[in-house]
Amino acid sequence: MKRPLLILVGAVVLGAAIFAGAFLTGQRTSRLVQEQPADDLNWLRLEFHVGDAELARIRTLHEGYLPQCAATCREIADKKRELEAAGGDGTNLTAAAQLKLQELDQLRARCRAQMLRYFTTVSQAMPPEEGRRYLEKMRALTSATQTQMEQSMSGDASHERHP
């Protein structure tokens, strides 16, 4: 009775070792083959099957867009600092703070519009079906960020419970 049990335990341990070894080898090999840590655009190649020629066009667009994006982000960060400075004593919203708030909203809207324009242009450089999929995904991600912000500002569903 003891010997068969030992055989079974040994077989289970050996089987688990074989499986774990194979799993780790497969995982590492897959990472080595697909990973290109230096390339920001590798995701487009992996997820949307973009070819070399299309990727070169997208890279040009990407490199053209990034400075615009960074400039707008800097403006937004500056405007946030200005808003904080114009906050007054913290109990009343001053006219200056309201103005800064409006300007901040305008900057965010401009940033979002720039981003959507860029995503649309990139999607047009992809094969049609993949381009549609890319655009849907990027729109969803952008609007998810917007929704998150709105939810955090509105206190989630509390307004729905007490209209």
Next chain:
Amino acid sequence: MKDNSDSNNARLSALLRAARPAPALPPRFQENVWRRIEAAPAPAAAHWLERLAAWILRPRHALATAALLLLAGVMLGAHEGSLAVRQDAQARYLANFMLDSLR
């Protein structure tokens, strides 16, 4: 001459038979034999653990199981690695757009 020899052989055979008498079988001998055969306990069935251990130890089964585990491990690992690479690549791509600025 030949007739004489034949009659001698027959007599010799009869003498030998008489010298080694076959014992009489007890009554209902055959029936009792069958009854004892039927009443004998069947050989004990092996425990399931022993049967499983014996099955595992067969080279053909051991090799097939090992090959299956190897294949399943490599395939699942490759799939998992591929997903992780995509997630990392997506995070890297999205980091370019500083989506936090929109918050």
